[in-house]
Amino acid sequence: MAAVVGTAIPFHRNMPGGFLPEAIASNPVTIEGKDGLVVLGRRPLNAETPPHLLDEEVTPTSRHFIRNNGIVPQEMDPRTWRLRIDGLVHRAMSLSIEDLRKRFEVVTRRLTIECAGNGRASFDPRVLGNQWTLGAVACSEWTGVRLADVLKAAGVKDNVVYTAHAGADTHVSGERGKPPLSRGVPIEKAMDPGNLIAFGMNGGPLHPMNGAPLRLVVPGWPGSFSQKWLTRIWLRDVVHDGAKMTGSSYRVPETPVAPGEKVPDSAMTIIRSMPVKSLITTPRTGLAITGRTLPVAGHAWAGDGEVARVDVSIDFGATWQPADLGLPANRHAWQRWSAALEFPRKGYYEVWARAADDKGVSQPFAVAWNPKGYLNNAMHRISVRVT
Numbered sequence: 001m002a003a004v005v006g007t008a009i010p011f012h013r014n015m016p017g018g019f020l021p022e023a024i025a026s027n028p029v030t031i032e033g034k035d036g037l038v039v040l041g042r043r044p045l046n047a048e049t050p051p052h053l054l055d056e057e058v059t060p061t062s063r064h065f066i067r068n069n070g071i072v073p074q075e076m077d078p079r080t081w082r083l084r085i086d087g088l089v090h091r092a093m094s095l096s097i098e099d100l101r102k103r104f105e106v107v108t109r110r111l112t113i114e115c116a117g118n119g120r121a122s123f124d125p126r127v128l129g130n131q132w133t134l135g136a137v138a139c140s141e142w143t144g145v146r147l148a149d150v151l152k153a154a155g156v157k158d159n160v161v162y163t164a165h166a167g168a169d170t171h172v173s174g175e176r177g178k179p180p181l182s183r184g185v186p187i188e189k190a191m192d193p194g195n196l197i198a199f200g201m202n203g204g205p206l207h208p209m210n211g212a213p214l215r216l217v218v219p220g221w222p223g224s225f226s227q228k229w230l231t232r233i234w235l236r237d238v239v240h241d242g243a244k245m246t247g248s249s250y251r252v253p254e255t256p257v258a259p260g261e262k263v264p265d266s267a268m269t270i271i272r273s274m275p276v277k278s279l280i281t282t283p284r285t286g287l288a289i290t291g292r293t294l295p296v297a298g299h300a301w302a303g304d305g306e307v308a309r310v311d312v313s314i315d316f317g318a319t320w321q322p323a324d325l326g327l328p329a330n331r332h333a334w335q336r337w338s339a340a341l342e343f344p345r346k347g348y349y350e351v352w353a354r355a356a357d358d359k360g361v362s363q364p365f366a367v368a369w370n371p372k373g374y375l376n377n378a379m380h381r382i383s384v385r386v387t
Contacts, residue, residue, distance in 0.1 A: 033207055035062040040130045044068035044172055044180070045209065048118075048135030051380070052284035055297070057329070057336055058110060059138035061202050066209045067115050067136060069244065070169035070180025073229050078199065078213035087164070087234030090155030097199050097214060103153070104145035109196065110333035112139040112301045116222035116250055116271055119367070119376025125260045127373035134279060134380065139299065139334045142217050143200030147233075148191045156187065156235060163190045164240040165216060165227035182242025183225050183250070185218060187235070189272075194219055194332050197230065219332035220304040222271050222374075224250055245270075252370045259369040273303035275377040276363060278310055278337070278355035285382035292345075292386060297338040300325070302357040310337040313352040317365065320354070343386045352381045 009015075029039045029047075037047035047066040054063065078097050086092040095103075115136035117129055130136075151163075164184040171178040189195075196217045199206065206212035211228030218225040224244065244250060251268035278300035287294075300307040306328065311320040323339040343349055356362035363379045 031066070031209065033062060034066070034209070035060075037063070037066065038135070040132065044070055045072070046130050048132055049138070050284075051134050051279055051281050051298075054135065054138065054279065054299070055281035057139070057299075058202065059140045061140065061204065061207050061210070064138040064140055064201075064207065064210055065115070065136045067130075067223055068169070068209070068228075069224075070167075070171050072208060073168040073170070075168075076208055076212045076229070078205070081213050081231075083197070083214060083230060084232045085150060085154045085234070086232070087236055088157040088160045089151075089235055090157065091153070093150075093154055095150075100145050100150070100197060100199065104149045106143065106145060107196070108141055108143045108200070109194070110139055110141050110329045111194070111196070111217050111219040112137065112332055112334045113217065113219065113223045113226055114138075114274055114277075114301070116224060116274070116374045117372070119378070120373035122367050122376055122378065123369060123373045124367070125369075127371060129373050136223075137277075137279070137301075139301070141202050142196055142198040143203075144196040144198035144217070146193050147195040147197055147216065147218075148193050150197060151190060151233075151235070154235075156191075159237045160187045160235045161238055162186055162236050162240045164234050164236055164242055165225075165230065166232040166242075167211075167215075167227050167229040168231050169229050179243045181224065181227070181244050182240070183227060183245055184236070184240030184242065185221070185225055189218070189221070220273055222250055222274060239270075248372055250374070251372065252374050256368065257370065261371075263371050271374060273305070274301075275375055276300070276302040276305070276307060276355050276357040276361055277377040278307075278353045278363065278380060280351060280353050280380050280382050283382070283384070287382075288385040288387055290387055292343045294341045294343070294384065295338065296341055296351055296353075297336065298353060298380070299334040300337055300353075300355040301334040302355070304332075305357045305359060306331075307335045307355050308358045308360075310353060310355045312339045312341065313354070314341055314343060314349050316350060317352060323353075343384075346386045349384045349386060350381050351384060352379050354379045
């Protein structure tokens with residue numbers, strides 16, 4: 001932030017979570033092709049979508065959140081883009097996007113992507129990182145080819161343990177050859193047919209800020225696994241140790257810890273499947289109504305699992321009523337839920353939503369603190385005034 005305002009910020013440690021310096025906030029960033037996103041950082045650019053703008057079952061490209069770790073590449077020509085598949089394979093390949101279209105089955109899927117740090121702004125004590133509130137999640141319609149099909153064509157060797165991914169973005173430091181992010185997944189996850197090498201988004205091309213012209217979509221796991229501006233996938237016989245794969249990056253404590261507790265890197269484990277979660281997308285929080293009835297709706301998702309139920313409460317969790325829950329359009333798509341609420345009298349109310357997955361695990365009331373601010377799946381709540 002100091003680089004953006006042009007000087008040091010002496011009292012920066014006193015700035016509340018989620019605040020931007022007024023010099024930045026009063027000069028909002030315009031992102032071509034994006035609508036209504038709230039910018040959390042400019043270098044790298046990161047922006048989230050307010051919940052009420054995520055009401056559609058398929059998230060429009062204009063409202064898909066932006067999570068960048070580095071500087072977006074300048075060249076994104078799909079005609080000249082190449083993807084290299086190498087490492088521990090029997091047949092290394094260099095593929096154009098047209099090669100992918102011609103050689104492999106093209107599929108379209110609705111897939112939920114969520115940043116592991118979504119909800120970080122609610123952590124107390126505060127933790128470092130982008131202060132995401134609720135909007136670092138989306139469920140767009142992606143078109144591409146199955147990652148598993150491409151890896152099978154290359155021939156996976158028997159000793160492969162992990163994939164490794166690379167993109168064309170560059171490190172914010174400007175240092176040549178230093179990747180901002182290089183993540184990978186266990187080979188078992190890589191061979192899941194739900195993962196895509198995507199070149200299409202909602203019936204059109206990928207947005208530049210969402211990885212154009214080629215990216216991975218690894219649904220159910222943190223969005224950092226879904227490498228953008230994808231240029232290379234190589235297979236390794238060890239757990240990948242690329243940028244933001246080691247130390248505490250995208251890791252949580254192996255056992256629960258107290259808020260503010262120091263945790264050594266050796267006691268941290270890589271995040272895999274995301275937890276069950278729900279979002280109230282209609283109405284917008286702060287609504288005032290004159291009647292006593294109110295329809296509410298939203299989405300729920302559960303990492304590699306499926307949502308089994310969503311319940312809502314208007315009396316601060318004393319009682320709950322079941323919401324109507326739809327089926328996912330396909331595996332790893334979020335699920336639409338809705339409910340009709342009736343308020344007994346005028347006054348201030350909070351609507352709480354709580355989802356449970358197919359293993360019986362439900363959202364907690366409060367944040368489960370960890371040093372990096374990951375996996376906040378506490379219940380979502382909005383306020384309503386009945387006048």
